[in-house]
């Protein structure tokens with residue numbers, strides 16, 4: 001059996017996250033999280049770019065309850081390639097409280113898509129972050145998008161801000177809703193008024209079928225987890241970016257923990273503090289309800305929304 005030794009420098013997820021001070025609205029959805037393995041049951045993909053620590057559905061559901069979420073959207077992580085078994089196993093053991101986003105290749109059969117749909121998958125993920133995946137031809141992705149449209153699914157995309165100009169036309173041509181992971185990874189050091197972030201806002205404005213996750217302040221922040229200058233919250237330099245997206249596109253935003261936080265090298269966030277970040281970016285109860293309940297329910301549980 002393969003020995004899945006963690007990538008050197010890999011940080012384990014926070015063992016004892018604090019209980020959030022912010023009370024989530026009833027029915028809140030953690031709309032971006034992952035499961036990793038366990039590797040001896042659900043092996044990691046041979047083509048993976050990193051080997052994570054195991055992070056099972058048991059631990060994910062315990063975190064959900066600890067933080068006060070009602071539901072999860074489990075997003076296929078690149079370390080599992082297009083082997084969706086760990087993610088599907090989480091969905092099928094969630095008592096209907098988890099939906100999923102899969103990774104599939106052109107070779108996926110209609111029967112396999114049907115089984116994923118029955119398990120609770122509602123989208124596919126296309127990853128353009130070069131440190132995470134090898135290049136996938138655009139014609140293959142377009143073909144997949146056209147096939148999954150039949151199921152009413154959407155496409156989740158992960159890319160770096162500098163690559164948006166080159167990806168713009170491809171995203172415009174997608175025949176489904178498109179959900180952007182982690183705000184399109186803005187370089188917060190360039191500031192909220194930078195041409196790069198202005199382009200992202202224009203992208204959202206000109207494409208009513210595009211949504212954005214306002215997740216991962218811990219990944220994007222330069223100021224980091226320490227509260228300084230009398231501010232009470234970490235990652236304060238990400239606040240203006242996320243606030244701007246939430247306030248301009250309140251009906252097309254989602255939030256997620258990103259647990260278990262793959263590839264963070266300098267610190268591991270306290271997931272309770274991440275939840276406490278939410279009222280800084282969604283400042284009214286109405287915005288918080290859209291972000292955490294109404295929007296994810298419309299996309300992932302439309303039959304109940």
Ligand SMILES: O=C(O)c1cc(C(=O)O)oc(=O)c1
Pocket residue numbers: 076077078079132181219258262263
């Ligand atoms: O920035 C990352 O390293 C990262 C990786 C993955 C993945 O490997 O799927 O997913 C994420 O949401 C974020």
